[in-house]
Amino acid sequence: xxxxxxxxxxxxxxxxxxxxxxxxxxxxxxxxxxxxxxxxxxxxxxxxxxxxxxxxxxxxxxxxxxxxxxxxxxxxxxxxxxxxxxxxxxxxxxxxxxxxxxxxxxxxxxxxxxxxxxxxxxxxxxxxxxxxxxxxxxxxxxxxxxxxxxxxxxxxxxxxxxxxxxxxxxxxxxxxxxxxxxxxxxxxxxxxxxxxxxxxxxxxxxxxxxxxxxxxxxxxxxxxxxxxxxxxxxxxxxxxxxxxxxxxxxxxxxxxxxxxxxxxxxxxxxxxxxxxxxxxxxxxxxxxxxxxxxxxxxxxxxxxxxxxxxxxxxxxxxxxxxxxxxxxxxxxxxxxxxxxxxxxxxxxxxxxxxxxxxxxxxxxxxxxxxxx
Numbered sequence: 001x002x003x004x005x006x007x008x009x010x011x012x013x014x015x016x017x018x019x020x021x022x023x024x025x026x027x028x029x030x031x032x033x034x035x036x037x038x039x040x041x042x043x044x045x046x047x048x049x050x051x052x053x054x055x056x057x058x059x060x061x062x063x064x065x066x067x068x069x070x071x072x073x074x075x076x077x078x079x080x081x082x083x084x085x086x087x088x089x090x091x092x093x094x095x096x097x098x099x100x101x102x103x104x105x106x107x108x109x110x111x112x113x114x115x116x117x118x119x120x121x122x123x124x125x126x127x128x129x130x131x132x133x134x135x136x137x138x139x140x141x142x143x144x145x146x147x148x149x150x151x152x153x154x155x156x157x158x159x160x161x162x163x164x165x166x167x168x169x170x171x172x173x174x175x176x177x178x179x180x181x182x183x184x185x186x187x188x189x190x191x192x193x194x195x196x197x198x199x200x201x202x203x204x205x206x207x208x209x210x211x212x213x214x215x216x217x218x219x220x221x222x223x224x225x226x227x228x229x230x231x232x233x234x235x236x237x238x239x240x241x242x243x244x245x246x247x248x249x250x251x252x253x254x255x256x257x258x259x260x261x262x263x264x265x266x267x268x269x270x271x272x273x274x275x276x277x278x279x280x281x282x283x284x285x286x287x288x289x290x291x292x293x294x295x296x297x298x299x300x301x302x303x304x305x306x307x308x309x310x311x312x313x314x315x316x317x318x319x320x321x322x323x324x325x326x327x328x329x330x331x332x333x334x335x336x337x338x339x340x341x342x343x344x345x346x347x348x349x350x351x352x353x354x355x356x357x358x359x360x361x362x363x364x365x366x367x368x369x370x371x372x
Contacts, residue, residue: 129365129366130363130364130365130366131206131209131364131365131366131367132145132204132206132363132364133361133362133363133364134146134179134361134362135177135360135361136174136177136178136179136359136360136361137177138174139174139175140173140174141172141173141174141179141198144203145200145203145204146198146199146200146203147198147199147200147201147202147203148165148166148167148172148196148197148198148199149165149197149198149199150165150166150167151164151165151189152164152165152189152190152191153165156340156341157338157341158239159338159341159342159343160340160341160342160346161224161338161339161340161341162191162192162193162222162339162340162341162346162348163183163191163193163194163195163337163338163339163340164188164189164190164191164193164194164195165194165195165196165197165336166188166194166195166196167196168194168196170182170184170194171183171184171194171195171196172196172198177360178358178359178360179335179358179359179360180356180357180358181195181196181198181225181335181336181337181356181357181359182195182196182337182354182355182356183195183218183223183337183339183353183354183355183356184353184354185350185353185354193339193340193348193353195336195337195338195339196336196337197334197335197336198334198335198336199332199333199334199335200332200333200334201230201232201332202332203332204332204333205232205330205331205332206330206331206364207328207329207330207331207367208298208299208300208367209298209364209365209366209367210295210296210297210298210364210365211247211295211296211298211362211363211364211365212293212294212295212361212362212363212365213227213247213248213293213294213295213359213360213361213362213363214291214292214293214294214359214360214361215227215248215291215292215294215357215358215359215360216288216289216290216291216292216357216358217248217250217257217288217289217357218289218337218352218355218356218357219250219252219253219254219255219288219289219352220252220253220349220352220355221252221253221344221345221347221348221349221352222252222339222340222344222345222346222347222348222349223251223252223337223338223339223344223352223355224249224250224251224337224338224339224340224341224343224344225248225249225250225336225337225338225357226246226248226249226250226334226335226336226337226338227247227248227294227333227334227335227359227362228244228245228246228247228248228249228333228334229244229245229246229247229331229332229333229334230242230243230244230245230331230332230334231243231244231326231329231330231331232329232330232331232332233329233330239262240262240263240264240269240270240326241263241264241326242326243261243262243263243324243326243327243329243331244260244261244262244263245261245296245298245303245327245331246258246259246260246261246262246273247259247294247296247305248294248305250288251343251344252344252345254277255285255286255287255288256275256276256277256286256288257275257276257286257288257294257307257312258273258274258275258276258312258313259273259274259275259305259312259313260272260273260274260313261273261303261315261324261327263322263323263324263326263327264323264326265322265323266323270322270323272315273313274312274313274314275312275313276307276310276312279310279311279312279313282310284307284308284310284312286307291358291360292307292308293307293308294306294307295307295309298327299367300317300318300328301316301317301318302314302315302316302317302318303315303317303327333362335357335359337355337356337357
């Protein structure tokens with residue numbers, strides 16, 4: 001999400017394992033990415049099943065490179081703030097109406113989930129099964145696991161976004177076992193919108209493993225939620241050299257989920273991404289406002305993402321194909337809801353606010369438990 005740099009080029013090309021080059025001129029097949037935005041611009045903050053056949057796995061080469069101008073890159077400095085320990089809104093008047101009746105999560109009943117999603121965060125494995133996890137079962141955001149990035153970032157977090165990220169309970173809170181990241185329409189510190197951007201930088205990083213998260217996403221004109229990862233060394237090497245893994249991105253009211261990788265190939269921005277609307281001729285219909293189970297599997301050979309076991313993105317990083325060495329180093333998590341920006345555009349429906357991203361849990365399984 002760091003940057004919408006991915007959108008700079010109207011096509012994405014990837015060299016297939018068989019030596020064939022597959023290209024698409026459909027911009028919707030490759031999200032502009034979270035670029036350090038996915039939102040991923042952590043550096044500019046003022047504070048971020050294995051493939052069944054090899055034919056599905058792009059062996060990234062220099063043909064996948066997308067040049068990025070220096071004006072698009074996030075600054076390397078970052079200021080973080082610890083989250084507030086207080087619980088968020090509890091009354092019905094304080095709880096935003098969601099874009100879907102299924103998102104009425106402030107009630108005792110959790111939002112309806114997709115049939116493939118787990119029923120609740122209470123169904124979890126023993127703690128020793130996880131390398132890291134957050135079930136969001138308490139009454140406050142766990143400050144040992146999360147910090148906030150604050151402000152508007154450089155050039156709107158590298159994407160010309162319109163929100164001001166805060167650490168207030170009005171923008172991020174835990175209630176009834178659910179993390180709420182809420183975008184509001186309000187005048188705040190010179191911005192017309194507020195939201196939250198939570199990161200595990202400095203608290204948790206990992207290399208290789210399986211990530212599972214149960215998430216419900218907001219929809220609306222100008223909305224841009226993301227669950228993504230950045231390389232731990234971003235402050236030292238900047239973006240995109242640190243690498244970016246976008247597990248989930250969605251924009252506007254598309255009901256399409258995008259998965260994308262960003263990195264540096266010989267000094268130039270490279271990216272490769274796919275989505276649930278078109279994954280090599282397959283497609284999955286989704287109501288992204290209800291809970292779905294999203295999964296990332298990451299090892300020395302492949303990075304793959306799924307929603308309810310439907311694969312919507314995969315990239316080969318074996319032997320640093322296409323100079324993908326960044327993806328063999330530690331990464332940290334980011335969760336955020338952006339408002340406006342280069343990818344969703346600058347037409348924003350103010351009637352949608354407040355609008356929320358809901359997270360039931362995030363679980364990271366140890367590398368030895370990965371599936372491939």
